Amino acid sequence: MKDVPAERCPFCGTPAPLIWVHGHGQCAFCGTNREPCCDGAPDEPLAASLPTLITPRLVLRPILASAEAYLPGYGVWSIEQSDQPGTIVGQVGVTPRIAAGSPEIELSFHIELMARGQGYxxxxxxxxxxxxxxxxGLAELVAFTDPDHRGPGRVLYxxxxxxxxxxLLAEGREHIVWRWRRRS
Structure with a gap:
């Protein structure tokens, strides 16, 4: 009987076997989910680092994770095109910040100039x-945009x-404050 070669991971490109973790397949080499994941239930303990998130066109890989700078579950992801592994088109983050003495959780994003206008x-x-x-388990997020740049505001809307x-933010420039609240 011949050994069947492992399928090549579409994210890291390694010919690695598929392993099953709480009901879905992951690459045994890079640990990336090969199919969209439930991301676990809210009562499931959070890992020390951020999970890799997958959308139909993108893979979000943790670059600044909880244990390094934030509380568990918070951090920043690089945004890669799933059909071109390693092609980073930007960053997105969910990070805590203190404003006027009260904590807020900020959604932030940046898309590279050549990748803008494609919905990333x-x-x-x-x-x-x-x-x-x-x-x-968050019910509210905040975001900030420069009044001179209208594209990010359209995305947030x-x-x-x-x-x-x-x-007025720490950089000394005035920004538009955007709020998102989970609908009941």
Missing amino acids: ATEASQAAIEHAVRRL RLGFVADGRR
Whole structure:
């Protein structure tokens, strides 16, 4: 009987076997889910680092995870095109910040210039919001945009954020404050 070669992982490119972890297949080499995952139930303990998130066109890989800088479950992901592993088109994050003495959780994103206008910010941010709701149990997020840059505001509006005034941030520039609240 011949050994059947392992299927090549579409994310890391390694010919690695598929292993099963709480009901879905992962690459045995890089640990990336090969199919969309439930991301676990909110009562499931969070790992020390962020999970890899997968959308139809993107793979969000943790680059600054909880144990390094934030509380468990918070951090920043790189945004890669799933059909071109290693091609990073931007970043998205769900991170805590203190404003006027009270904590807020910020959604932030940046898309590289050549990748803009293709829906990557909306798709990656939606995955980060789903993570924030499912894994962290959050009901509200905040985001900030430069008034001179209208594109990020359009993305936030499509995601259900509502403009909520202006605030002077640490950089000394005034930004538009956007708020998102989970619908009941």
